[in-house]
Amino acid sequence: MLLIYCPYCQVERAETEFHCGGEAHIARPADPSKASDEDWVEFLYMRTNTKGIAAERWRHNNGCGRFFNAVRDTVSDKFLKFYKAGEPMPDLEAIAKEAGK
Amino acid sequence: MSDLLASDLITPDAGESPLLNQGSVSILKAAPIARLSFRAREASLKAAGSVFGAALPTTPLACETAVKRAALWMGPDEWTLLAPEEDLKEVFEGIEAKLGDEPHALVDISERSEAVIVSGEKAVWLLNTGIFIDFSLDAFPVGTVTRTIFHKSPVMVWRTGSDTFVVEAWVSFMDYVAGLLVQSAQELEAA
């Protein structure tokens, strides 16, 4: 079982307390009424589907209930970083290098 | 039980017979209590705590208790406030009057859940049959409170003594939670 660190509760908990919310840092169109159909398709459906180091949204649904972000290696399933929602996306390349990828 | 945290608030229901009463662990239904879900921003916490009677903790998984009051940290902007049933109106109206137009949410959730008191030297062992949390006193000291999952049911676990836990579950899930606890405890007798 995966152990996941919640940056709000500040504890590591079992995966069963969490829910993955997909790719992180996807910005909603700033002015929705001006967004074209293609913009919406891009926003709603198009994902990077990274094989390797990726930033994802996670929710501590059976805990504090908050969304946060995590950097995970989608190949090894290893978590490399956890950070609060609203914080900027970390340098994924630097994290990958540090992890020896 | 007098040395237990919030022992004036969380008491066994006198009208109910114990769900389990073994030498090493017991499970007792807790008497009904007023529960309020409170959500607010940092600027409102002091005022809310002063009128409630116990400060609202900002440390994760912490609680603050006072005479017949307990404020439990549920999340960075969410608390559960406990008080005796007869104080519900006073607490609710007191907080609403004090906070006025400040953005906040106060909801009476007294009826949503029920609590059992799990205590005894095997209490940790018993909870760990369905909860993946390290309940050693270093990792989970007395006073720690958290939501988690017990088998498939969301629960709230609050350690009120070194061998005593309050386990709260939604009313319709309590048969499942208490039933599995009682069933698992029978293994102790068989061993």
Ligand SMILES: [Zn+2]
């Ligand atoms: Zn959390």
